[in-house]
Amino acid sequence: MDQKRKAVFPGSFDPFTKGHEAIVQKALPLFDEITIAIGRNSDKKYFFTLKERINHIKVIFGDQPKIKVESFEGLTVNFCKENNSNFIVRGLRDVKDFEYEKSIAIMNNKIEESVETIFFMTNTEFLAINSVIVRDILRNNGDVSQFLPEKLNAFLASE
Numbered sequence: 001m002d003q004k005r006k007a008v009f010p011g012s013f014d015p016f017t018k019g020h021e022a023i024v025q026k027a028l029p030l031f032d033e034i035t036i037a038i039g040r041n042s043d044k045k046y047f048f049t050l051k052e053r054i055n056h057i058k059v060i061f062g063d064q065p066k067i068k069v070e071s072f073e074g075l076t077v078n079f080c081k082e083n084n085s086n087f088i089v090r091g092l093r094d095v096k097d098f099e100y101e102k103s104i105a106i107m108n109n110k111i112e113e114s115v116e117t118i119f120f121m122t123n124t125e126f127l128a129i130n131s132v133i134v135r136d137i138l139r140n141n142g143d144v145s146q147f148l149p150e151k152l153n154a155f156l157a158s159e
Contacts, residue, residue, distance in 0.1 A: 004032040007087040007118070010076045013038055013053050014046045015134060019126035021060060021149045023091035026120045028066060034089065036061070037079055038071045047135045059155045077108040080115045088117045093127050 007027060013020060013036070027034055036057050040050060048056065054069050061067040072079040076088060088108065090101050098119070105117035122129075129147050137144050145153045 005030065005087070006033045006035070006083065006085040007031045007089045008035045008037050008076065008080050008083065008085045009089040010037045010039055010072075010079070012041070012044065012046065012131070013057065014048050014131055015138070015144070015148060016053065016056050016060060016152065017126070017129045017131060017134060017147050018149055019091060019093070019122045019129040022123045022126055023089065023120050024061070024067070027089045027118070028064070030118075031066065031087065031089075033066055033068065035068045035070055035083060035085065037076070038069070039076070040071055040073045047138055056152050056155070060149050060151045075108075075111070077112045077115050081112055086114050086116060088115060090117055090119050091122050092119050093122050093130075 007030075009020075009024060009027065011020065024034060024036065038050060038053055038057075046053075050071055054071065057069045061069075080086070080088060088105070090105070092098050092101060101117070101119065105119075108115055108117060134144050134147050137147075148156075
């Protein structure tokens, strides 16, 4: 029997942006299942709660049977092993992202050889979107709708 191709797309996703959505859409044809894994870090100050972030992603991808949403603590590579996933999906905007992500991918592969990182370039129109900047705009009551997926905008407007 063929083994399912399972990937993990890890991040804090605070908030989940159009750039994140584009990476998932690019990865979907390659995998049987993608777990969008929200890392929990008690030292980080989040804008949205973990429960809100999980709900936001479910709103965006609720009609996509290949996507699961979970949270985790600890090393991403350990989460992959626990969930029988051999791939980590990461998005890249520029060379700086690549250099940072390359180092993490190498270390993850040293820890667990069976887990490979797959990089996807984001769409050019999303190159400037950065969750840290979007959070800052949110904290200052700015309009971030052009940076968030349409389904999330509609959901947030209805709250």
